[in-house]
Amino acid sequence: MTVRQPRVITLLTDFGNQDAYVGTMKGVIAGINPFANIIDICHSIPPQDIFSGGYLLYTSYKYFPKKTIHVAVVDPGVGSRRDIVCVETKDYFFLVPDNGLLSFIVQEERPKNIFRVTNSKYFLPLPSNTFHGRDVFAPAAAHLSLGVKPRQLGIKISQLEQLEIPKPVHKKTGQIEGQIIYIDRFGNLITNITREHIKDLKTTQKRTETSVGKKRILGLCNTYADVKAGEPLVLFGSAGFLEVSINHGNAQKYFKVNKGSKIIIEK
Amino acid sequence: MTVRQPRVITLLTDFGNQDAYVGTMKGVIAGINPFANIIDICHSIPPQDIFSGGYLLYTSYKYFPKKTIHVAVVDPGVGSRRDIVCVETKDYFFLVPDNGLLSFIVQEERPKNIFRVTNSKYFLPLPSNTFHGRDVFAPAAAHLSLGVKPRQLGIKISQLEQLEIPKPVHKKTGQIEGQIIYIDRFGNLITNITREHIKDLKTTQKRTETSVGKKRILGLCNTYADVKAGEPLVLFGSAGFLEVSINHGNAQKYFKVNKGSKIIIEK
Amino acid sequence: MTVRQPRVITLLTDFGNQDAYVGTMKGVIAGINPFANIIDICHSIPPQDIFSGGYLLYTSYKYFPKKTIHVAVVDPGVGSRRDIVCVETKDYFFLVPDNGLLSFIVQEERPKNIFRVTNSKYFLPLPSNTFHGRDVFAPAAAHLSLGVKPRQLGIKISQLEQLEIPKPVHKKTGQIEGQIIYIDRFGNLITNITREHIKDLKTTQKRTETSVGKKRILGLCNTYADVKAGEPLVLFGSAGFLEVSINHGNAQKYFKVNKGSKIIIEK
Numbered sequence: 001m002t003v004r005q006p007r008v009i010t011l012l013t014d015f016g017n018q019d020a021y022v023g024t025m026k027g028v029i030a031g032i033n034p035f036a037n038i039i040d041i042c043h044s045i046p047p048q049d050i051f052s053g054g055y056l057l058y059t060s061y062k063y064f065p066k067k068t069i070h071v072a073v074v075d076p077g078v079g080s081r082r083d084i085v086c087v088e089t090k091d092y093f094f095l096v097p098d099n100g101l102l103s104f105i106v107q108e109e110r111p112k113n114i115f116r117v118t119n120s121k122y123f124l125p126l127p128s129n130t131f132h133g134r135d136v137f138a139p140a141a142a143h144l145s146l147g148v149k150p151r152q153l154g155i156k157i158s159q160l161e162q163l164e165i166p167k168p169v170h171k172k173t174g175q176i177e178g179q180i181i182y183i184d185r186f187g188n189l190i191t192n193i194t195r196e197h198i199k200d201l202k203t204t205q206k207r208t209e210t211s212v213g214k215k216r217i218l219g220l221c222n223t224y225a226d227v228k229a230g231e232p233l234v235l236f237g238s239a240g241f242l243e244v245s246i247n248h249g250n251a252q253k254y255f256k257v258n259k260g261s262k263i264i265i266e267k
Numbered sequence: 268m269t270v271r272q273p274r275v276i277t278l279l280t281d282f283g284n285q286d287a288y289v290g291t292m293k294g295v296i297a298g299i300n301p302f303a304n305i306i307d308i309c310h311s312i313p314p315q316d317i318f319s320g321g322y323l324l325y326t327s328y329k330y331f332p333k334k335t336i337h338v339a340v341v342d343p344g345v346g347s348r349r350d351i352v353c354v355e356t357k358d359y360f361f362l363v364p365d366n367g368l369l370s371f372i373v374q375e376e377r378p379k380n381i382f383r384v385t386n387s388k389y390f391l392p393l394p395s396n397t398f399h400g401r402d403v404f405a406p407a408a409a410h411l412s413l414g415v416k417p418r419q420l421g422i423k424i425s426q427l428e429q430l431e432i433p434k435p436v437h438k439k440t441g442q443i444e445g446q447i448i449y450i451d452r453f454g455n456l457i458t459n460i461t462r463e464h465i466k467d468l469k470t471t472q473k474r475t476e477t478s479v480g481k482k483r484i485l486g487l488c489n490t491y492a493d494v495k496a497g498e499p500l501v502l503f504g505s506a507g508f509l510e511v512s513i514n515h516g517n518a519q520k521y522f523k524v525n526k527g528s529k530i531i532i533e534k
Numbered sequence: 535m536t537v538r539q540p541r542v543i544t545l546l547t548d549f550g551n552q553d554a555y556v557g558t559m560k561g562v563i564a565g566i567n568p569f570a571n572i573i574d575i576c577h578s579i580p581p582q583d584i585f586s587g588g589y590l591l592y593t594s595y596k597y598f599p600k601k602t603i604h605v606a607v608v609d610p611g612v613g614s615r616r617d618i619v620c621v622e623t624k625d626y627f628f629l630v631p632d633n634g635l636l637s638f639i640v641q642e643e644r645p646k647n648i649f650r651v652t653n654s655k656y657f658l659p660l661p662s663n664t665f666h667g668r669d670v671f672a673p674a675a676a677h678l679s680l681g682v683k684p685r686q687l688g689i690k691i692s693q694l695e696q697l698e699i700p701k702p703v704h705k706k707t708g709q710i711e712g713q714i715i716y717i718d719r720f721g722n723l724i725t726n727i728t729r730e731h732i733k734d735l736k737t738t739q740k741r742t743e744t745s746v747g748k749k750r751i752l753g754l755c756n757t758y759a760d761v762k763a764g765e766p767l768v769l770f771g772s773a774g775f776l777e778v779s780i781n782h783g784n785a786q787k788y789f790k791v792n793k794g795s796k797i798i799i800e801k
Contacts, residue, residue, distance in 0.1 A: 017311050019452055020279075020324070023279075023307055024330045026307075027275075027277070027332070031329065034272040034332065035273070047517075076491075078491065079491055080490065080491070080492030130504055135505075230503050247309040
């Protein structure tokens with residue numbers, strides 16, 4: 001006899017932690033597959049904020065073991081005609097409403113197969129119209145973790161909904177104009193600018209100049225401690241994006257900016 | 268050899284997530300039963316709010332596998348003479364302070380046996396007077412999960428404390444007057460009105476009229492998307508209660524109401 | 535064949551719950567040791583607050599099974615020359631930045647061995663400079679849980695950084711002047727005064743007098759219910775420290791005090 005490795009099911013939702021919604025989903029999963037290893041990615045996505053949910057899933061999904069089933073429920077269209085889809089990539093399974101939640105991920109990890117989840121055999125009986133997390137996503141994920149194949153969940157389809165992800169703009173003046181796409185707990189301003197974009201600038205780490213509103217930051221750092229406590233810096237963060245931070249501080253409060261604010265890079 | 272299914276222990280408390288109280292309880296459980304599958308239902312119950320704790324436990328408990336041990340610690344009387352009880356129903360075990368936390372559940376799931384938990388053999392040595400979650404609930408739950416019987420925990424008793432759960436009132440005018448008993452993260456206003464109450468109205472889905480303060484909402488919907496984004500609607504939610512919601516919005520902010528506010532239904 | 539007991543890895547960080555940082559660490563651990571039992575102690579440590587992180591770890595670590603690997607990442611110096619250390623005590627392993635996080639614990643549990651964690655064989659490939667939780671702590675902890683020895687992680691060192699933990703002062707007037715070192719979710723004011731300090735006062739439970747600002751509380755209680763709802767009391771809390779509380783209330787709001795505020799005890 002061999003002890004089978006427990007299958008990982010991750011959960012990312014906008015359900016918050018103040019109600020019992022997430023716990024209920026876990027109860028449903030444990031009832032179907034008692035050996036599933038359920039891991040929370042995040043439940044504090046702002047209500048209905050598909051973009052942020054998609055961003056956080058993108059930064060984390062590939063750090064999980066192969067065959068992980070990623071369940072993401074940021075689902076303002078619950079109960080409407082939006083589809084629920086099961087997306088299979090080389091290494092992972094995703095179970096999501098088809099509303100653009102995978103927009104970041106599909107740029108990196110091509111879907112091999114996409115199925116519209118319709119087979120009520122893998123749902124709870126008499127699913128509600130308002131809590132598909134409990135009645136559809138959780139049981140379908142649990143069944144997948146027991147070996148049910150994505151194609152058993154429903155009908156093959158060929159396309160996913162896409163959110164528009166803003167791309168940095170190369171200006172004629174030689175500047176790159178990006179924007180803040182996410183701000184984390186520490187107030188780090190995460191932009192849509194990658195090393196690839198910077199490469200085109202033909203600048204050096206020392207000479208790169210970053211503008212946040214009217215403030216300018218000279219140089220690119222490798223880590224927070226490259227500047228003194230309380231001082232601003234620019235670096236490429238752990239998700240590969242250019243970030244503006246304050247060493248031991250909070251850049252959002254310092255710069256008084258928000259998601260969508262422009263960040264301009266020049267040499 | 269067979270691998271035994273890990274026993275589920277759920278935790279619901281008002282301990283919040285800012286301290287180490289919940290983690291400490293899990294440490295105690297893991298030390299006694301390393302194979303227990305501990306699942307959080309909710310720890311953000313407002314401090315000492317037995318009613319909300321009882322409501323959330325009610326909406327979630329039956330989605331867990333049979334034999335699950337539900338531990339709920341919203342316990343303003345910790346260290347006083349209030350009892351801790353182990354309640355056995357057809358499918359579940361509950362370990363709670365005897366303060367009304369099970370008031371919603373016992374309407375649906377009759378206690379088969381109730382035991383006052385007194386056997387210190389199943390507690391940590393020298394239990395504190397202020398943290399029974401760690402010193403009594405966690406070890407007792409862990410021992411239950413290893414096969415200890417509820418009757419081994421203490422003395423059989425026959426009654427539980429009950430909270431008063433407000434019931435909707437049928438008015439002479441033919442209206443049903445309910446109230447908001449819970450408001451979730453999304454601002455959904457959950458009332459104490461069930462389909463059973465509405466049936467007496469002999470109305471139709473289309474003709475039912477709901478009043479929240481001075482505002483009226485016509486009709487009952489099946490799901491949020493039945494109205495446009497930003498518009499109010501009324502439906503029966505995932506816990507079986509009538510809810511007032513805003514599609515893609517927050518009904519609590521929109522109606523400026525609170526727990527206890529009246530909701531009136533008429534045909 | 536025997537089923538091995540899953541090894542417990544605890545996580546305590548200042549990463550919060552709004553991002554995907556903690557979930558990502560768990561993904562890394564599950565990828566290396568699918569049978570690890572990961573338990574959250576707390577992730578809501580105020581950003582960069584090493585003192586509070588150290589306090590919470592101290593109140594909880596010893597309630598976990600022996601051989602537990604405690605991972606604590608409150609790490610304002612991430613990416614700088616600060617060390618990451620693996621500390622072995624009689625019963626536990628700790629994996630922490632060497633910045634004083636263990637200051638409370640080493641007063642109680644002497645380090646047997648301390649290793650600077652340098653062996654990149656146990657890190658993720660190409661570790662980032664800003665997210666060692668994911669790239670160093672998580673994989674190193676997972677390898678420890680599989681049986682890797684602390685000495686395999688790096689070089690033996692002999693000393694740990696220490697935070698200054700304020701000690702109560704015995705005044706010539708016979709008073710003991712302590713201070714608030716932590717305030718929990720319920721607003722309980724936890725001081726640095728232990729039973730040991732009070733013993734020197736040669737007072738009795740009834741005659742002890744506690745001053746918080748200009749307010750005085752007479753006597754020491756055993757539990758909250760020793761006073762009426764809404765009234766202040768003083769007791770020794772579940773971590774062994776003297777606490778000022780309000781029965782069914784919030785002492786922080788009542789006394790309008792903060793961490794660092796003085797608490798004076800006299801007979």
